Amino acid sequence: MISLQKGELLGTTLPELIIPAERVAHVQVRNNLEHALLVLTKTGYTAVPVLDPKYQLHGLISTTQIMDSILGLERIEFERLEEMVVEDVMNKIIPRLNVNDSVENGLELLVDHPFVCIENDEHVFEGILTRRSILERLNTQIQKQNKS
Structure with missing residues (x-):
């Protein structure tokens, strides 16, 4: 049976677990869909955040949304890729947390979102x-527990 001590995974803060913005592939709200599809294809991700020039979060864009x-x-009307912009098709309802929220809140959202x-x-x-990132931290905790 797995036993997590307080101060291990659940005592971790979000900043300790997140991939920082500088390392996250993203697109801008005014990018055309051709650019967004290129970013998604080159990175291999199925969805990326949509930001404005001030790095404020506006939504997510996915390959499925673009293709639809x-x-x-x-x-398939490929010529529309150049004409349409990301904010026309992005999902504005997205899983989000404040940097000061708890890891438990993050766990709840990660059940339904990657x-x-x-x-x-x-x-x-x-x-x-x-x-x-959650599973890596959990695996580390379990490995430590098994060694002791």
Whole structure:
């Protein structure tokens, strides 16, 4: 049976677990969909945060959303990729936390989402909390516990 001591995983703060904004692939609200699709394809991610020039978080854009927006009745309308911008098709309802929120709040959101966006009190994007970062920390805790 796994026993987590207070001060281990649940005593960790979000800043200790997040991938910082500088290392997170993202697009800008006014980028065209061609650019967004290129970013998604090159990184291999299925979704990335959408930011404004002040690094404020506005939504998420995914490959599925882009493809849905260019599907015509009889063909894929690739020419629309250059005409449409990210904010036209992005998802504005996204999982997000404040940098001062608890890891437990992050765990709740990560049950249904592969990552959660983290922002500060001014709504500036700080980074993302991923399932991977939580699982890596949990694995480290379990390995320590098994050795003792």
